[in-house]
Amino acid sequence: MTATIATHQDRYPPGDLAIWIFILAELAVFAIFFAAYAFARMGDVALFDHYQATLDKDAALLNSLALITGSYCVVRALAAMREDHRAASVRWLIAALGMGTLFLVVKSLEYAHHLAAGVRLSTNTFYMFYLSLTFFHFMHVIMGMVILAAVAWKAHRGGYSAREHTGMETGGVYWHMVDLVWLILFPLVYVMR
Amino acid sequence: MSSSNPSRSFVIRPCTQVYLALMGLTATTYLIGTAAAPEQGPGLGLSLLVLGFALLKSHLIGDYFMGLRGLHGPWRWVILLWLLIPGGLILTAFVLSA
Numbered sequence: 001m002t003a004t005i006a007t008h009q010d011r012y013p014p015g016d017l018a019i020w021i022f023i024l025a026e027l028a029v030f031a032i033f034f035a036a037y038a039f040a041r042m043g044d045v046a047l048f049d050h051y052q053a054t055l056d057k058d059a060a061l062l063n064s065l066a067l068i069t070g071s072y073c074v075v076r077a078l079a080a081m082r083e084d085h086r087a088a089s090v091r092w093l094i095a096a097l098g099m100g101t102l103f104l105v106v107k108s109l110e111y112a113h114h115l116a117a118g119v120r121l122s123t124n125t126f127y128m129f130y131l132s133l134t135f136f137h138f139m140h141v142i143m144g145m146v147i148l149a150a151v152a153w154k155a156h157r158g159g160y161s162a163r164e165h166t167g168m169e170t171g172g173v174y175w176h177m178v179d180l181v182w183l184i185l186f187p188l189v190y191v192m193r
Numbered sequence: 194m195s196s197s198n199p200s201r202s203f204v205i206r207p208c209t210q211v212y213l214a215l216m217g218l219t220a221t222t223y224l225i226g227t228a229a230a231p232e233q234g235p236g237l238g239l240s241l242l243v244l245g246f247a248l249l250k251s252h253l254i255g256d257y258f259m260g261l262r263g264l265h266g267p268w269r270w271v272i273l274l275w276l277l278i279p280g281g282l283i284l285t286a287f288v289l290s291a
Contacts, residue, residue, distance in 0.1 A: 013268045014260040024271065031279040038286035045290050053231040061223040065216060072212040075258050079208070169260070176259045180272070183250045186219075187243040188283060191226035193234035 015170035023177045026140070030181050033136070034188060037129045044125065049193045051126040059110050060190045063103050064182065067141075070099030071179040074148070074172045077155075084162040086155060093152035096175065100145040107138055130189055137181055144178045147171045211257040218246045237291045241284065248280045 013020055041048040077092035114131075121128050151171040154160065160168050205213075222243050229235045235243070255272030256262040262269075 010264060011266045011268065013264060013271075020268070020271075024275070027275050031275065031282075034279040035282040035286070038283045042286050042290040049234060050232070052234075057223060057226050061219070064219045064223075068212065068215045068219060071254065071258050072208065075208045075212075079206075173259050176254055179258075180251045180254045183219075183254065184247050184276075184279060187222050187226075187240075187247045191222060191235065191243050192240040192283075192287065193236075 013173070015166060015173045019170045019174055023173065026177060027181070030137075030184075033133055034184060037133060037188060040125055040129060045193075047124060048126045051124060051130075052190070052193055055130070055190050056110055056113070057190050059106050060186055063106050064186050066099045066102045066106070067179045067182050070096045070103070071176050073099060074175050078165065078168055078172055081155065081160050081165045081168055082162055086158065086160070089160075089168075090152055090156050093148055093155060097145055097148055097152065100141055100148070103141055104138070104145075107134065107141075111135075133185065133189065137178070137185060140178045140181070144175045147174055208257055211253050215250050215253060218250050222246050237287065240287060244280065244283060244287075248276050251276050 073092045073096035077089045077096065080086075080089035080092060111131075114127075119127050119131070121131050148171055151168050155168065225235050225239050225243055229239075234240070252273055255276075259272065261272060
């Protein structure tokens with residue numbers, strides 16, 4: 001009979017454990033935000049439904065596809081580094097940064113459109129949630145891009161290898177968290193009614 | 194030189210399969226959201242289906258992209274457990290407001 005002993009690698013997620021504690025804290029805040037939106041909507045369903053119809057679903061789709069593609073690029077960057085393909089890894093990270101940039105541009109255009117139409121945080125409860133929730137996420141995308149840029153620069157300078165790439169895993173899981181949050185935010189704010 | 198090499202057969206990586214599934218589910222969510230008249234929306238049933246898609250997509254991100262698949266112990270389920278909390282609260286709020 002052979003006993004299976006779980007190794008450290010089997011028990012703990014990739015990357016630095018501290019980033020996972022940070023991610024759980026971030027996810028808790030977003031969970032409260034999502035629940036607050038859903039229960040605030042109960043108070044005035046007609047208002048939420050009316051103003052939700054003013055949002056640009058095409059832009060939201062493009063942003064969703066950009067973030068999912070960005071996450072995929074990070075997965076491929078890590079896979080390339082595990083195979084010691086440093087140049088390919090850096091290229092995948094740059095592609096992920098490109099997807100993040102696309103997200104920021106599209107979202108900024110959305111904000112510009114709403115601000116030009118006179119929409120403010122104080123306009124109504126729906127826009128208060130829409131602007132604060134999406135802008136909070138927007139700031140996380142910027143943070144994720146700063147982390148990915150630092151990881152890409154270190155990878156370019158030979159700071160990671162097939163044996164040691166914990167920093168790249170750590171940056172990667174943060175970026176995936178940003179994607180994960182948007183995957184809930186998109187249907188909740190733009191589609192569900 | 195052999196013209197065929199079985200070891201070089203075309204295989205789609207699991208992460209690519211997950212990526213394609215995520216793109217497909219996202220496109221379906223968009224189609225559900227845009228198919229109905231703007232002032233009517235998809236309705237409760239389709240909205241809950243879209244919520245289910247979102248939770249499934251997030252679970253796939255946790256498992257395949259964040260690397261939780263294959264872990265033993267509590268970290269294996271951390272994202273799934275997180276998803277159940279906002280997912281359950283959103284479900285409750287939408288059902289109660291229908």
